[in-house]
Amino acid sequence: MSRIGKQPVPVPAGVDVTIEGQNVSVKGPKGTLNLTIAEPITVARNEDGAIVVTRPDDERENRSLHGLSRTLVSNLVTGVTQGYTTKMEIFGVGYRVQLKGSNLEFALGYSHPVVIEAPEGITFAVETPTKFSVTGIDKQKVGQISANIRRLRRPDPYKGKGVRYEGEQIRRKVGKTGK
DSSP: OOTTTTTOOOOOTOOEEETTTEEEEEETTTTEEEEOOTTOEEEEOTSSSSSSOOOOSSSSHHHHHHHHHHHHHHHHHHHTTTTEEEEEEETTTTTTTETTEEEEEEESSSSSSSSOOOOOTTEEEEEEEEEEEEEEOHHHHHHHHHHHHHTTTTOTTTTTTTTTTTOOOOOOOOOOOOO
16 A cells, blocks of 8 residues: 555645546635546545545556555645745846736846746745745646746856755855866
8 A cells, every 4th residue: 555645635624625536626715726636546535524545456557646646635735725835046146036017027147137927826926136936826836837937047056156946955066276
């Protein structure tokens, strides 16, 4: 049995879960999220009201889908109750970010400002010109937008300049030595 997959997903008060075949819909105080579970995996509610994910047999593919499906359902419940936030920071002389409406405008050393538009369900917040956060209820979407922003100017291994996640340790390289 999958150690992660066999654990039931608790459903807090104020969260409404609808299961129709392979489709799971979770509605909570922050919004609604939908998920389609892969075919051999089944999702149901137990007598405690928690969500239980089961698999038909112990084939390798079904074992891996079991834990994945349980985690995805758990992420839905967490997303509609607490939401997800990724904090990011910018290092480098002249590198900064500002909020223009609901979009982020970056100055990252290019000859032009780079504008990132906020997709539906994602909000940006700028604490200082070098620190900002990406917030939303869908964990996958928050992570993907954060990765796209980081890709604009990856941290440089020699000086550490660029966009990085808060607390991320950059492996630094030693530069060339002069004569």
